[in-house]
Amino acid sequence: MAKRIMTADDSASVRQMVGFTLKQAGYSVVEAADGREALDAIAASPVDMLITDLNMPGLDGIELIREVRKDPQCRFIPIIMLTTESQEGKKKEGKSAGATGWIVKPFKPDQLLAVVKKVLG
Amino acid sequence: MTQSNAKTRFVNGFKNGVRRIKDLLNRVRSAARKTQAAPPEAVAAALADYQAALVEAGRGSEDDFLRLGRELEAIYADVNDLVAETLTTIRRTAGNDAGAEESVLVKIDGLVRRSLEDLNRRRGQVSGRLERIDAVGKRLKGLDRLCSAMERLAMNLRVVGFNIRVESARSTDSQDMFGVVSERINRLSDNVGRNAGQIREDVRDAADRQLAAGEGISLGLKRLDGLASGASAAVSGSVRDIQTLMSGALSAIEGAETHLIAISRQIGEVVAGIQIHDSMSQRISHINKALEDAAALCAPDAGGELIRHGEVDERRFTAAHSIIELQIAQLRRIISDIETGHDATQTAFDLIREEIQGLAASLLDLKTDTAGDLSGEEAARDPFESLRTDLLGLRDLMTEASDLVDRIQETADAAVATTERLEGHMTEVDGIGFEIRMIALNAIIKAAHLGETGSALEVVAQEVNILSDETNRFVDRVKGVLDGVVKQVRELDVNGTGKEEERAAGGAADLASGIAEVAAAYDRFRDASARILGRAGELESEIARTLSDLGFLPSLCHELSKLLERMEEIAAMLRPRIREDLRSSVDEVNRLTERYTMRLERGVHRQLLEDAGPSPPDPERPPEERKKSPETDELGDNVELF
Structure with a gap:
C-alpha cells in the first residue's frame, strides 16, 4: 500500500509540484492550503509523513508541527519543512517544534524524493 | 611659533568659510528642489x-x-x-523482456544451430551409408570369386559323374546300381553350374547397382558438403544478425534509459x-x-x-x-x-x-x-531483413539437403532390393549341399554292396563324398557371404527409416515457422516503431x-x-x-x-x-560553516536533516 504524505502550503503551485513529484514515485498525496486545514485532515485520517511550508495564513508551519506532535499517532512521523526560509533561528525553532528536516525552496524532484525515501526508511 | 599659529588659524578659518558657503549652497539647492x-x-x-x-x-x-x-x-x-x-x-x-516467453531471436538462434547440427548429422549418416555400400561391394566381389569355385566344383562333379558312368558300365549290377547315381550327379552338376552362373549374374548386377549407388551417394555427399558449407555460412550470418539485433537492442535500451534520466x-x-x-x-x-x-x-x-x-x-x-x-x-x-x-x-x-x-x-x-523506405545497400544492412534472408537461404538449403538425402535413400533402397534377390539363392545352395551328400552316401553304400567288383566305384564314391564336403564348405561360405551382404544392406535400410525423414521435415517446418515468427516480430516492431x-x-x-x-x-x-x-x-x-x-x-x-x-x-x-x-547581520550560517553529515551533503546545500 502506498505511503500517504501530506503537503501543506498556501502556494497552489508548490502543492502541485510536490504532489506531482511524490505521485510519480508512487506515493499517495493529500494537500492542505494552510496549517488549520492540514491539522483537520490529519485528525480525520493519519498520514505517514508531513511536508509543510513555514509561512502560512492562520496556523503557520511551526505551530502546525507542534499541534501534530501532540497527537500520539503522529509523534514519530517524519515532518519536513519545505520553505523559502533559510534563517538558522527559524530552523532551530522548527527543530525544537519537532521537525525532522528542512528543505529550502526551490526543490528538485530527485532531491525531495531522496529526502522522503531517507526519512520514511 | 607665532607664524605657525597664524597659519593654522587662517586654514581653519578658510575651511569654515568654505563649509558655510557649501551649507548655504545646499540650502539654496534644497529650497530650489522643494519648489x-x-x-x-x-x-x-x-x-x-x-x-x-x-x-x-x-x-x-x-x-x-x-x-x-x-x-x-x-x-x-x-x-x-x-x-x-x-x-x-x-x-x-x-x-x-522479463517474464516474456522465449524470444523470437533466442528461438531462431537455437533453431538455426539445431538445423546445422541436423544437416551435419545427416551428412554423417549418408557418409556412413557410402562406407557400407563400399563394404557390400567388396563382399560381392568375394562372392563372385566363390561362384567361380562353384563352377569348378560343378565341372568336377561332371567329371566324377562321367567316371561313375564309365566304371559302372563294366558290369550289369554296377550299371543298375550306379546308372541313377551318375544321372543324379550330372543333373546336380548342371544345377550347381546353373546356380553358380545365376548367382554370379545377380552378384554382378547387385555389384553394379551398389557401385552406381555408391557413385550417386558419393556425388550427393559432395553436393551435401557444399550445402552444409552454405548452411554453415547462413547460420553464421543468422547468428551474426541476431547478435547485431541483440546488441543494437541493448544499446537502444541503455540509450532510452539515458534519455529518460536526462x-x-x-x-x-x-x-x-x-x-x-x-x-x-x-x-x-x-x-x-x-x-x-x-x-x-x-x-x-x-x-x-x-x-x-x-x-x-x-x-x-x-x-x-x-x-x-x-x-x-x-x-x-x-x-x-x-x-x-x-x-x-x-x-x-x-x-x-x-x-x-x-x-x-x-x-x-x-x-x-522503420520508415520502410530503405533500399539497396541500406536495406542489406538491416539485420531483420538480413536475418530473414539468411533464414530463407537456410531453409532452402535444408530443403535441398532433405531432398538429396531422400534421393540417396532411394538409391540405397534400390541397392537393397537387388541384393535381396541374392537371398533367394541361399535355399537353392543349401539344397545342392544336401543333395550331393545324399548322392555320396548312396554311392558309398552301393559300392560296398558290389564288393570286389565295386572297388573302383567305391573310390569314385569316396571322391563324390569329398566333393560333397567341398561343396558343403562352399555352400557355407556362399551362405556366409550372402548373409553378410544382406545384413549390411538391411542396415542401410534401417538407418534410413522414416524417423530421420520426419526429423528433417520437422526441421524444415520449424525453420518455416521461425521465418514466419521473425517476419511477424519484424512487422510488430515496425508497427510499434511507427x-x-x-x-x-x-x-x-x-x-x-x-x-x-x-x-x-x-x-x-x-x-x-x-x-x-x-x-x-x-x-x-x-x-x-x-x-x-x-x-x-x-x-x-x-x-x-x-x-x-x-x-x-x-x-x-x-x-x-x-x-x-552598516550591513544588516546575516542570520544564515554560510554553507561552509554548516556542519552536515555526509549523507545530508549528498542531498544538496538546501537540505538539512536534524
Whole structure:
C-alpha cells in the first residue's frame, strides 16, 4: 500500500509540484492550503509523513508541527519543512517544534524524493 | 611659533568659510528642489495605487503557473508512457523482456544451430551409408570369386559323374546300381553350374547397382558438403544478425534509459522554475509591506504634524526614498529571476524535446528500416531483413539437403532390393549341399554292396563324398557371404527409416515457422516503431504548445518592468526632498530585514546598502560553516536533516 504524505502550503503551485513529484514515485498525496486545514485532515485520517511550508495564513508551519506532535499517532512521523526560509533561528525553532528536516525552496524532484525515501526508511 | 599659529588659524578659518558657503549652497539647492518636488501626500497616494497594481500582477500569474504545472504533468506522463512503450518494444524484439516467453531471436538462434547440427548429422549418416555400400561391394566381389569355385566344383562333379558312368558300365549290377547315381550327379552338376552362373549374374548386377549407388551417394555427399558449407555460412550470418539485433537492442535500451534520466533532470529544472511563483509572491508581499512603510512615512499623519521644511521631515522622506529604492532593487531582482527562470524553463523544454527525439531515434539503433523506405545497400544492412534472408537461404538449403538425402535413400533402397534377390539363392545352395551328400552316401553304400567288383566305384564314391564336403564348405561360405551382404544392406535400410525423414521435415517446418515468427516480430516492431515515432511527434507538438504558453513569463516580466518604472517615478517624486547625508542614519531600512524569509532578499538588501552604511547581520550560517553529515551533503546545500 502506498505511503500517504501530506503537503501543506498556501502556494497552489508548490502543492502541485510536490504532489506531482511524490505521485510519480508512487506515493499517495493529500494537500492542505494552510496549517488549520492540514491539522483537520490529519485528525480525520493519519498520514505517514508531513511536508509543510513555514509561512502560512492562520496556523503557520511551526505551530502546525507542534499541534501534530501532540497527537500520539503522529509523534514519530517524519515532518519536513519545505520553505523559502533559510534563517538558522527559524530552523532551530522548527527543530525544537519537532521537525525532522528542512528543505529550502526551490526543490528538485530527485532531491525531495531522496529526502522522503531517507526519512520514511 | 607665532607664524605657525597664524597659519593654522587662517586654514581653519578658510575651511569654515568654505563649509558655510557649501551649507548655504545646499540650502539654496534644497529650497530650489522643494519648489519642484511633488507633495508628500501625492507620493503616499501613488504608493497606495501602486501596491494594488503589484498585488494584482503577482496574483494574476498564478493560473498561468498552475497551467504550466498541469502541462508539465501531462508531458511527463506521456514521456513515461513513451519510454515504457519504447523499452517494451525493444525488449520484446530482443527477447530480454522479463517474464516474456522465449524470444523470437533466442528461438531462431537455437533453431538455426539445431538445423546445422541436423544437416551435419545427416551428412554423417549418408557418409556412413557410402562406407557400407563400399563394404557390400567388396563382399560381392568375394562372392563372385566363390561362384567361380562353384563352377569348378560343378565341372568336377561332371567329371566324377562321367567316371561313375564309365566304371559302372563294366558290369550289369554296377550299371543298375550306379546308372541313377551318375544321372543324379550330372543333373546336380548342371544345377550347381546353373546356380553358380545365376548367382554370379545377380552378384554382378547387385555389384553394379551398389557401385552406381555408391557413385550417386558419393556425388550427393559432395553436393551435401557444399550445402552444409552454405548452411554453415547462413547460420553464421543468422547468428551474426541476431547478435547485431541483440546488441543494437541493448544499446537502444541503455540509450532510452539515458534519455529518460536526462528528461527527468530537465523536468526537475521546470519543477524548480515553477516554484518561482511562490518565491515571487512572497517577495512581492514583502515589497508591498515595505511600500506601506514608505507610504506611512510620507503621509501627513505619519509622525503627527507634518513639518514641510524641517530636518525631521527630510529624514523621514530620505527613509521612505531608501525603502523604495531597496524595493526597486528587490523588484528588479524578481524580474531578473523570472527572466532567468523563463530561459531555464525554455531550455529545459527544448532539451526534453531533443531527448524525446533521441529516445524515438534509439529504436533506430536496431538499424531497422522503420520508415520502410530503405533500399539497396541500406536495406542489406538491416539485420531483420538480413536475418530473414539468411533464414530463407537456410531453409532452402535444408530443403535441398532433405531432398538429396531422400534421393540417396532411394538409391540405397534400390541397392537393397537387388541384393535381396541374392537371398533367394541361399535355399537353392543349401539344397545342392544336401543333395550331393545324399548322392555320396548312396554311392558309398552301393559300392560296398558290389564288393570286389565295386572297388573302383567305391573310390569314385569316396571322391563324390569329398566333393560333397567341398561343396558343403562352399555352400557355407556362399551362405556366409550372402548373409553378410544382406545384413549390411538391411542396415542401410534401417538407418534410413522414416524417423530421420520426419526429423528433417520437422526441421524444415520449424525453420518455416521461425521465418514466419521473425517476419511477424519484424512487422510488430515496425508497427510499434511507427506508433512510437507518431507519439514522439505528438509529444513534441505538445511541448511546442507548452513552449508557446511560456509567453506568460515575458508578459509578466513586462508588466513588472512597467511597475518597476512606476516605482522609479515614485522614488523620483521623493528625491528632491531627501538628504544624502541622512541616508546612513535611517533605521527603517534595516528593520525591513526582519520581514525577509529568503537569502535572495537579504542578498539584494546587503548589496544595495553596502556602501550606504552598516550591513544588516546575516542570520544564515554560510554553507561552509554548516556542519552536515555526509549523507545530508549528498542531498544538496538546501537540505538539512536534524
